[in-house]
Amino acid sequence: MDDGSVILKTRPVSEPVALLAPPAPERKAWKRQRLAAVLSPIILIVGWTLLSRSGWFPAEIVVPPEVLWKTFVTYWSNGQLPDHLTGSLGRLFGGYLIGAGIGIALGTLMGVSKQAEAYVLPGFHIMRQLPTVALIPAFIMIFGVGETVKLVLVAKATALPVALAAFQGVKGIPRTWLDVARIHRIPALTQFTHVIVPASLPVLVQGLRTALARSWMVLVAAELLVADSGIGQMMEWGRQTFRLDLVLIGVVITGLIGFTLDKGFRALERLLTRGSRRQEA
Amino acid sequence: MAFETPSPTAKLSIQSLSKNYVIDQKALRVLLNIDLDVHEGEFVSIVGRSGCGKSTLLRLVSGLENDYSGTIQLDGKVINAPSLDRGMIFQDPSLLPWMTVRENVAFALVNQNIPKAEKDKRVLDLIDLVGLKGFESAYPKELSGGMAQRAAIARALVSQPKVLLLDEPLGALDALTRLRLQNELQRIWLQHRMTMIMVTHDVEEAVYLGDRVVIMDPEPGRIRRIVDVPLPHPRDRASPVLHAIRDEVLKDLTNGVVI
Ligand SMILES: Nc1ncnc2c1ncn2[C@@H]1O[C@H](COP(=O)(O)OP(=O)(O)OP(=O)(O)O)[C@@H](O)[C@H]1O
Numbered sequence A: 001m002d003d004g005s006v007i008l009k010t011r012p013v014s015e016p017v018a019l020l021a022p023p024a025p026e027r028k029a030w031k032r033q034r035l036a037a038v039l040s041p042i043i044l045i046v047g048w049t050l051l052s053r054s055g056w057f058p059a060e061i062v063v064p065p066e067v068l069w070k071t072f073v074t075y076w077s078n079g080q081l082p083d084h085l086t087g088s089l090g091r092l093f094g095g096y097l098i099g100a101g102i103g104i105a106l107g108t109l110m111g112v113s114k115q116a117e118a119y120v121l122p123g124f125h126i127m128r129q130l131p132t133v134a135l136i137p138a139f140i141m142i143f144g145v146g147e148t149v150k151l152v153l154v155a156k157a158t159a160l161p162v163a164l165a166a167f168q169g170v171k172g173i174p175r176t177w178l179d180v181a182r183i184h185r186i187p188a189l190t191q192f193t194h195v196i197v198p199a200s201l202p203v204l205v206q207g208l209r210t211a212l213a214r215s216w217m218v219l220v221a222a223e224l225l226v227a228d229s230g231i232g233q234m235m236e237w238g239r240q241t242f243r244l245d246l247v248l249i250g251v252v253i254t255g256l257i258g259f260t261l262d263k264g265f266r267a268l269e270r271l272l273t274r275g276s277r278r279q280e281a
Numbered sequence B: 001m002a003f004e005t006p007s008p009t010a011k012l013s014i015q016s017l018s019k020n021y022v023i024d025q026k027a028l029r030v031l032l033n034i035d036l037d038v039h040e041g042e043f044v045s046i047v048g049r050s051g052c053g054k055s056t057l058l059r060l061v062s063g064l065e066n067d068y069s070g071t072i073q074l075d076g077k078v079i080n081a082p083s084l085d086r087g088m089i090f091q092d093p094s095l096l097p098w099m100t101v102r103e104n105v106a107f108a109l110v111n112q113n114i115p116k117a118e119k120d121k122r123v124l125d126l127i128d129l130v131g132l133k134g135f136e137s138a139y140p141k142e143l144s145g146g147m148a149q150r151a152a153i154a155r156a157l158v159s160q161p162k163v164l165l166l167d168e169p170l171g172a173l174d175a176l177t178r179l180r181l182q183n184e185l186q187r188i189w190l191q192h193r194m195t196m197i198m199v200t201h202d203v204e205e206a207v208y209l210g211d212r213v214v215i216m217d218p219e220p221g222r223i224r225r226i227v228d229v230p231l232p233h234p235r236d237r238a239s240p241v242l243h244a245i246r247d248e249v250l251k252d253l254t255n256g257v258v259i
């Protein structure tokens, strides 16, 4: 039994949130983790600087950090980099929203209807074996090289994991929760909004997070092949013109965006799960 | 067989109830020819080996399952769907973790046509009745197992069912909490005099609380015997009569079972 419940036995709770503050040892471990998270990029940058100073490699290959920084500032202030960024992020969020919508609808439907499950799920399991990037050539032939193909690819990369997460979320709802709703004759819509949605939300949100990370990777890969703007296209152009500094900036930005998206999502996840605390097993 | 009419005071009447589950296209006989009349305000305990269909029986009476042969009637009306006149408590409190105690209890009243003020009052009264005053705003994970089950009891009672079905409600609790909640259940039952049907694995508990103890046999689930407990409530746990009946039920239950 944890200390939380011991406190609870002796006095009524009016402020349950106060009990959720992590105990001291946990906070220490958390601080250590934060320190490591800050240190590791610093170590990487210092190592990179030393390597570029060593003269073992030509400056075109191991571009010195100050040159990278200068290129970054130039491309940022001349508006090219922001354009690439808005291009990529616009596609990402557009495709993601479409994919998430389709995924949630299909997954939930499969979760609540045995018939939908029987028809749709086998197809999903086959599709899952197929990496989205392997579909890029086929999709280009079908949708051309315009914006559509990238939206479709992102939507596809999103819809699949989201649908499976929504499905698992609904399937994983303890039977007695639904029994309780039926016993008290809760109307179907209220059952959906007050039981099915909050009960499956934690699993769904996890699926939404993995889907976002995956869609970002798929989008950058697609932009390498077909795009006239976007981070992927910028890197591809840098490769063709042998501007390794541009390529590297693209790599760093791709990583940073992936990282930020994930962090942002985790924050959102914490916010959501605060409202839907899971019962202890 | 002679014509059998249910006794006039019978509230719940179960006649030749049989239930099969189909597993791998083979029928599994879970209940066979169950006959049981439960009177208004009676406390009936059900004991029997694991898998003999006790939960299935309660689910049929609750209306959660409706595929059966035979008849189940409450006040002469055939049961085939859940209704607010039958409440149910499970072994797992099954509180919704994103709702507070108060919200969990109030959830049972969503489909009741009563004014909000009246609902609020009923909810608070019941939280008080089960001894959870001060914990209205606590979330389920902040409750101990016993407290969570009290909240579940409050939720089952708030819609004022005529029949309360309890499926091993105290099965997951430690011995001491269990004894305390047995007394609470008895107190609530005496106060409200609703019909209660409780499944339990604890023979002592079955005998202590029940007016009658139904002993079931497995494969297929049948009623082996019904034992009367002719003692007034509230009861004295130390009563020799109670102990004698307990020993008798225990003997009957283990009879024919190779240990
Ligand atoms: N939904 C179901 N589908 C198929 N078989 C089921 C289902 N529910 C129960 N059964 C079977 O019916 C039989 C009786 O189950 P039930 O849960 O009613 O037993 P029980 O007496 O409550 O057991 P326990 O004491 O372990 O709770 C078991 O053999 C079980 O496998």
Ligand SMILES: [Mg+2]
Binding pocket: B054, B055, B056, B167
């Ligand atoms: Mg059972």
